[in-house]
Amino acid sequence: MRYCLPALVLMMTALPAAAATTALQCGDVFDARSGKLVGARTIVVRDGKVAEVLPSGSSVADARAIDLSGHTCTPGWTDLHVHMASQSSPQSYSEGFRLDDVDFAFRSVDYAKKTLMAGFTSVRDLGGEVAPHLRDAINQGLVDGPRIWAAGKSIATTGGHADPTNGVNSVLAHLIGPPGPTEGVINSIDDARQAVRQRYKEGSDVIKITATGGVLSYAKSGDAPQFTVEEVKAIVDTAKDYGYRVAAHAHGTEGMKRAVLGGVTSIEHGTYMTDEVMSLMKQKGTWYIPTIYAGRFVAEKAKMDGYFPEVVRPKAARIGALIQQTAEKAYKSGVKIAFGTDMGVGPHGDNAREFLYMVEAGIPAAVALQAATIRAAEVLGVDDQGVIEAGKRADIVAVPGNPLQDIGAVLKVDFVMKDGTVYRQP
Incomplete structure (x- = not known):
C-alpha cells in the first residue's frame, strides 16, 4: 500500500476555489430534523460552514449568489x-x-x-x-x-x-x-x-x-x-x-x-x-x-x-x-x-x-x-453534518422539484457543495 498515494498524486485534480461567502437561493429546503420541507430560504455559506439560514430572497453583501429556485436543497x-x-x-x-x-x-x-x-x-x-x-x-x-x-x-x-x-x-x-x-x-x-x-x-x-x-x-x-x-x-x-x-x-x-x-x-x-x-x-x-x-x-x-x-x-x-x-x-x-x-x-x-x-x-x-x-x-457519531443549520458543515445538495412527492428527483442532482466548495451546479 505504500505506493498507492503516489499513484493518486498522479491523478491530482485542483479543487474548485470556494468563494469567501456564497448565498444559495433555494426554492425549498429539507429540514432533516423534522423531515419536512420548510419553504424557500437563502443559505449563507462562509469558510466551509453554514453561516446563516435567512428568509428567501435575502440580500447578502459581497456574496456570490447561486440561483437554486425550482430546486429543493437538502443536507449532503x-x-x-x-x-x-x-x-x-x-x-x-x-x-x-x-x-x-x-x-x-x-x-x-x-x-x-x-x-x-x-x-x-x-x-x-x-x-x-x-x-x-x-x-x-x-x-x-x-x-x-x-x-x-x-x-x-x-x-x-x-x-x-x-x-x-x-x-x-x-x-x-x-x-x-x-x-x-x-x-x-x-x-x-x-x-x-x-x-x-x-x-x-x-x-x-x-x-x-x-x-x-x-x-x-x-x-x-x-x-x-x-x-x-x-x-x-x-x-x-x-x-x-x-x-x-x-x-x-x-x-x-x-x-x-x-x-x-x-x-x-x-x-x-x-x-x-x-x-x-x-x-x-x-x-x-x-x-x-x-x-x-x-x-x-x-x-x-x-x-x-x-x-x-x-x-x-x-x-x-x-x-x-x-x-x-x-x-x-x-x-x-x-x-x-x-x-x-x-x-x-x-x-x-x-x-x-x-x-x-x-x-x-x-x-x-x-x-x-x-x-x-x-x-x-x-x-x-458526529454532530457537525446531516442538517442545514448555522455552524454545521456546508454540505448541500439540490435536486429539481419536490423529492418528497417524487423521490425520482434524487437521480437528477444539479448542485453539490461539500465544505463550502461547489463541485456541481446548474
Missing part, C-alpha cells in the same frame, strides 16, 4: 456502506490475482468523483485497504471525492466472508500461509483484540466485521454465524478504546443475534432478520443499514450465465431477493434505519437508487432522506 447525503476500490464485474474474482493495489487505487479516484457528483458528500467505506489512502488524498485536496470513514481490512474468521485466502488453491495457500489478525482473520478473543489494534495502527476510522457468511465470497454458506458472542464483544470493547464504532455484515439470523448481543453499532444487510432480532436491536439501539440496492443487483446478475462463479450464484439469487422485504418489516417494526448501498457491488455513482428502493419498501421519502442525512450522522 451519506452512504454508510460502500467499497470505493472495487466494482462488480464478471472479472472481479480473477482481478484480485492479476492486479496490484495501485491499479485499484487509480480506479478508486474515478469512483470517488462519481460518488460525490451523485450528491454523496460523505461515505463509510466498509472494507478495502485502498480506502484510508483515498481518504487522505481527498482530505489533502489531491482528489475530488466524498469525506470517507474508512474501515480498512474487514475482520473475519478463518474461511469467513472476509478471509482473503478464500478460493485460493492449496499450492498458493501454502505459499501465503494462514492469515492471522494482522490480515484481519481471527479465531480467539486475543486475536480479536489484536485485529482491532492492527486496524488502529493502519489508520482506520471504523471497524467492520463479517458476522456471517456473505453472498459474493468464494464459499458455500451465505448466512452461517462466524463469530462467538465473546469474540464480537472483544472486538467492540477494544474498538471503544480507540473511539471506534463497529459495523457488522450479517445475513443469517444467529450471526446477527450474536453481533447485536456483542454490542455492534450497526447491522448491514440483515437478510434473515427475525422478530427476535428486531426486538434485540430496538433494546440495544442497534442501527440497520439495509443495502437494498446490492440485494437487487446481485439477484439480477445471478440470472446471467458466467457473471458469478457457480458457488456464488445460488446465494446471490436466494439472499439478494429478500433484502427489500426485510427492510419493509424492519421499518414497520420500529428498528432504526440509516442509508447504505454496498456500492462497489453495483456501479459507483448509482447510489441514489437506494432512495427509490426504500420508498418501494414502504419507507416514506422523508424518512429515506433523513436516513442519508441526520440519521447517518448519528450512526457515524
Whole structure:
C-alpha cells in the first residue's frame, strides 16, 4: 500500500476555489430534523460552514449568489456502506490475482468523483485497504471525492466472508500461509483484540466485521454465524478504546443475534432478520443499514450465465431477493434505519437508487432522506453534518422539484457543495 498515494498524486485534480461567502437561493429546503420541507430560504455559506439560514430572497453583501429556485436543497447525503476500490464485474474474482493495489487505487479516484457528483458528500467505506489512502488524498485536496470513514481490512474468521485466502488453491495457500489478525482473520478473543489494534495502527476510522457468511465470497454458506458472542464483544470493547464504532455484515439470523448481543453499532444487510432480532436491536439501539440496492443487483446478475462463479450464484439469487422485504418489516417494526448501498457491488455513482428502493419498501421519502442525512450522522457519531443549520458543515445538495412527492428527483442532482466548495451546479 505504500505506493498507492503516489499513484493518486498522479491523478491530482485542483479543487474548485470556494468563494469567501456564497448565498444559495433555494426554492425549498429539507429540514432533516423534522423531515419536512420548510419553504424557500437563502443559505449563507462562509469558510466551509453554514453561516446563516435567512428568509428567501435575502440580500447578502459581497456574496456570490447561486440561483437554486425550482430546486429543493437538502443536507449532503451519506452512504454508510460502500467499497470505493472495487466494482462488480464478471472479472472481479480473477482481478484480485492479476492486479496490484495501485491499479485499484487509480480506479478508486474515478469512483470517488462519481460518488460525490451523485450528491454523496460523505461515505463509510466498509472494507478495502485502498480506502484510508483515498481518504487522505481527498482530505489533502489531491482528489475530488466524498469525506470517507474508512474501515480498512474487514475482520473475519478463518474461511469467513472476509478471509482473503478464500478460493485460493492449496499450492498458493501454502505459499501465503494462514492469515492471522494482522490480515484481519481471527479465531480467539486475543486475536480479536489484536485485529482491532492492527486496524488502529493502519489508520482506520471504523471497524467492520463479517458476522456471517456473505453472498459474493468464494464459499458455500451465505448466512452461517462466524463469530462467538465473546469474540464480537472483544472486538467492540477494544474498538471503544480507540473511539471506534463497529459495523457488522450479517445475513443469517444467529450471526446477527450474536453481533447485536456483542454490542455492534450497526447491522448491514440483515437478510434473515427475525422478530427476535428486531426486538434485540430496538433494546440495544442497534442501527440497520439495509443495502437494498446490492440485494437487487446481485439477484439480477445471478440470472446471467458466467457473471458469478457457480458457488456464488445460488446465494446471490436466494439472499439478494429478500433484502427489500426485510427492510419493509424492519421499518414497520420500529428498528432504526440509516442509508447504505454496498456500492462497489453495483456501479459507483448509482447510489441514489437506494432512495427509490426504500420508498418501494414502504419507507416514506422523508424518512429515506433523513436516513442519508441526520440519521447517518448519528450512526457515524458526529454532530457537525446531516442538517442545514448555522455552524454545521456546508454540505448541500439540490435536486429539481419536490423529492418528497417524487423521490425520482434524487437521480437528477444539479448542485453539490461539500465544505463550502461547489463541485456541481446548474
